[in-house]
Amino acid sequence: MQTVKLIESFYLRMVIFLVCAEFSASGQTYTEYKFLFTGVAYATNASGNIVGTPITDQTLLKSRVIPGGITDLSTVAIVYHIGGDTNDIEPGDTVDIIYTNSPTALTTEFSLWFGADAGHGRTAVTNAAQSEEWRADYIYTADNSSYTFDNDDSVGLCLTHKINVTPTNGYVNTSITGKMSWGVEPQGTNGPILCIGTFSLGEPMY
């Protein structure tokens, strides 16, 4: 009888341990999630008409990695990186291109800055629990590519909605959505492009 109770007790402890361990593992904080984007790129065609061409996160990904010699798109991903930029006056999030086997950014597609910078008179709206936030982020692009260009000033804005802004153990399901629009300067024989679309987060990566 005592042996049965001992086994029961041991079994219960193991279950509790495993359950705790499991929650602890799933409570891991991710800072990089797949960036899921759907939008339209507006440009003036050869006939002089404005045409809207559908673009997605895969369009953006291809436009950055193929010129860099990466043809196997399964090895790379475009990710929303929470706190991707920590070295500026106002740290901000970034949209980066990474190898799927490493969190290190190969390049940055967008930087989302100054949405809550008091020095510029800007403010975000955050609830008391710091778990939900609305902000108007300024979009910066730093490289010349089909959908970005090197510019010192912001090239557009993003209306960003974050839920579980400060993830802690148990707050693993970060949700960030946004509506973004940005301009691209004329390059080569192409005229300017204006892109508009929405994004959400996909699979957590790192």
Next chain:
Amino acid sequence: MKTLICTQLVKAISITVAVFLASGFSILGQSKFEYKFLFNGTAYQTNGTGNMAAIPVTDQTLLEAEAQPLNITNLSTISLVYHLNGGLPYGDTVDVISNSTGQTLSTLFGLYFGSDYPGETASLGRYAVTNASQTELRRVDQVYTFANTPYTYANSESLGASFTCKRFLVDTNGNTNMFIDGTFFWDVRPTGTNVASILCAGSFTLGQPMF
């Protein structure tokens, strides 16, 4: 007989004057730069219990808020309008105007720097997309606000953006009609009776042409 000739002469003069006046109105009709600004959106703000609250906001909400500091209580005497080139050389504005005179009483928003303005010497690198016939434009305008009111904040830098689409159509009378719409958002820092930050987001179109 003389009376009949006089009557016919008066009729002819009346018709000529009427035609002249009508053509004058036609000319005036070509130059409408201010259209009612129709806005529907949401103001996000943290409420007294610390939760995020979403409050509907329309053009009438904005008009009421702007009328208070102007000490105007009869809202039927004023309108909120989208003013094409109201903020030259930088861009368009959203103004409160007198319905009777068209006079601008205050400016709620400046929609500036969506592209380089004529004569700009230090380019910000912003580009609009325009068709060859200049009848359609798409642009990302920066939203500026100038005064402290329930839904605006006096700031020297932009506080949001408008993804603006403009179309211009010349009708068979030669009048140019504007069709402008956009997705619009801006933030408001706490001032005066505003105790918490606000972020407003919505969309707009144009209504009745005014002046």
